[in-house]
Amino acid sequence: MATKGASVVKIVDVAEAAQVSVATVSRALNNNARVDPVLVERVREAAERLGYRPNAVARNLRRQGTRVWALIITDINNPFYTAVARGVEDRAQEAGYSVLLCNTDEDQAKEDRYLQVAAQERVAGVILAPRSTVSDTSILEANGIPLVVVDRQLDREADFITGASFEGAVMATEHLIREGWQRPACITRPSDTDTTEQRRKGYEDVVRRHGLPETVRHVPFHTDGGVSAIRELFDGDDPPDSLLTVDSMLALGALTEVQRRGLRPGRDVGIIGFDDAVWTTVVDPPLSVVAQPAYEIGAEAARLLVRRIRGLGPATPQTLIMSTTLILRGSSRRVRRR
Numbered sequence: 001m002a003t004k005g006a007s008v009v010k011i012v013d014v015a016e017a018a019q020v021s022v023a024t025v026s027r028a029l030n031n032n033a034r035v036d037p038v039l040v041e042r043v044r045e046a047a048e049r050l051g052y053r054p055n056a057v058a059r060n061l062r063r064q065g066t067r068v069w070a071l072i073i074t075d076i077n078n079p080f081y082t083a084v085a086r087g088v089e090d091r092a093q094e095a096g097y098s099v100l101l102c103n104t105d106e107d108q109a110k111e112d113r114y115l116q117v118a119a120q121e122r123v124a125g126v127i128l129a130p131r132s133t134v135s136d137t138s139i140l141e142a143n144g145i146p147l148v149v150v151d152r153q154l155d156r157e158a159d160f161i162t163g164a165s166f167e168g169a170v171m172a173t174e175h176l177i178r179e180g181w182q183r184p185a186c187i188t189r190p191s192d193t194d195t196t197e198q199r200r201k202g203y204e205d206v207v208r209r210h211g212l213p214e215t216v217r218h219v220p221f222h223t224d225g226g227v228s229a230i231r232e233l234f235d236g237d238d239p240p241d242s243l244l245t246v247d248s249m250l251a252l253g254a255l256t257e258v259q260r261r262g263l264r265p266g267r268d269v270g271i272i273g274f275d276d277a278v279w280t281t282v283v284d285p286p287l288s289v290v291a292q293p294a295y296e297i298g299a300e301a302a303r304l305l306v307r308r309i310r311g312l313g314p315a316t317p318q319t320l321i322m323s324t325t326l327i328l329r330g331s332s333r334r335v336r337r338r
Contacts, residue, residue, distance in 0.1 A: 009052040011142065017046035023138030034157070069305065070118040072102040072111060073129045075221070079248055079277040080294045081129065084150060087298025088127055095306045097124060106131055106221035119143045125305045127298075130154055132192040146308035148301045153194045159308065161301050161320045163292035165195050165274075168324035169202025169244065172272045172290050175326060176242045177210055179334040181270045185215035185233055185240035187226050187250050199246040199274065215240055225253025234261065242270030242332070248277040251287060265331040272332045285330025293322050 015022045020039055027035045028043035046052075071088050073081040089099045100123070102114040108131045118126050119139045125146040128137065133155045140147050148159045169186075176184045186203040189196040200216060207214050217229040226245070230253060233240055245251040251273030258269055265271045266285050273280075276291040300320060307313040 009050045011052070013050055014043065014047045014052045017050060018043045021138065022142040026142045026144075066122050066124040067096060068098050068100055068121070068123050069302075070100050070102055070114065070121075070123045070126045072104060072114050072118070072126065074104050074106050074111075074131055076101070076103045077249075078275075080151075080275045080292060083294035084129070084298035084301075087295040087300075088302045089298075091299045091302030091306075095302070097306075104131060108132065108135070111135060115139055119145060125309050127301050127305060132190075133194050134192070146305060148305045148308070150297055150301050151195055157317045159301075159304055159317045159319075161297050161304070161322070162195065163294075163297065164321050164324045165198035166202040166205075168274065168290035168292070168326070169199040169246075170206055171324070171326045172244050172274075172288075173203045173206035175288075175328065176244065176270050176272060176332060177206065177212070179270060179332060181242035181332075181334065183213060183215070183238070183240045184242040184244060184270070185217065186244045186246070187217050187219060187229060187254065188246045189250075190218055190220060196246045199244075203244050213238075219250060219253075225256065226250045227253045227257050230254055230257045240269075243272070245271070245273040248273055248275040248280070248289075251280075251289075255283060255287070266333055267335045270332045270334060276327060281329070283331075288329045288332035289327050291325045291327050293324075297322060 011022055011025050015025045018025065020043060024035060024039060025043050028040045029047065069092055071085060073085065075081055085101060092099045104111040104114065111131050115137060116139060122143070123145060126140055127148045127150060129151045130149060133153060135154060137147055137154065137158070148161065150161050153160055153162065173184060184207065186200055188200045191197055204214055215233065217233060219226040219229050230243070234257070243254050245254050251271065254271050255265070258265060258271065263269050272288040274290045274292065275294070276289045280287040280289055304313070304318065
């Protein structure tokens with residue numbers, strides 16, 4: 001047992017003695033049911049032997065006294081995240097908090113550094129759009145910092161708010177087929193990105209039910225907006241007659257390549273994308289989209305984070321999936337040649 005005058009035992013000391021991670025120590029001492037009972041016993045034995053006593057009151061006061069959140073998003077150039085950020089900031093201001101915006105550029109190493117900074121600076125809470133499903137947020141849990149995840153789901157339990165991606169892709173693909181397009185292709189992102197995977201699965205569900213060929217191309221982030229992948233598709237032996245793009249940046253790439261080829265959306269090729277960016281109504285013809293309630297996603301994430309900081313709300317993590325809306329314009333409505 002620790003004696004008076006001895007150095008304070010920290011959670012990292014317990015983790016080292018029990019030969020587990022700091023996050024596992026935090027979960028074990030907070031009675032998280034997901035921790036192996038053998039590890040729980042090992043952690044508790046090490047904590048007792050070292051005389052570790054978590055100062056819950058001090059931790060709570062520290063968090064309550066910090067009036068800053070970290071909002072960590074993947075790409076500020078994406079209009080979807082711009083709207084999410086506005087929703088977060090508006091609600092944060094109402095609750096008396098300021099927001100530190102962190103842009104990871106779809107870079108896992110940058111995301112990890114921002115999470116470390118958030119923990120070091122003892123922010124009151126974090127709203128995160130993760131790079132992938134395996135993003136490691138254990139440093140927040142170890143420091144008692146509430147987390148709300150937006151847009152892309154993690155493979156661990158956390159409060160999560162997103163749009164109905166699968167359903168949106170189903171609506172979009174069904175629309176293309178109803179308009180008479182018979183070879184729709186899906187232009188999507190890396191497979192470790194949950195939201196875009198849901199959109200790919202929605203597309204595949206529809207084309208399989210209709211007995212149509214499946215054509216999927218995965219495009220890395222920070223490339224040419226999918227132009228190369230789309231070019232390869234159109235240069236192939238059986239090119240698609242329509243495209244579903246899973247974000248607005250890919251939609252721009254599709255429009256760029258279609259225009260280069262002298263093709264007319266709605267007449268020669270059908271195009272539909274996700275997210276109703278401001279430019280979608282000024283291109284000719286206007287772009288059909290699956291619109292997400294981006295601002296509302298951000299605002300609801302902020303409301304939930306406030307409740308978590310104040311110790312309110314359900315004990316278990318919450319998931320909220322907000323409806324998407326199909327907005328039909330000229331790019332996908334098929335105009336018959338005369």
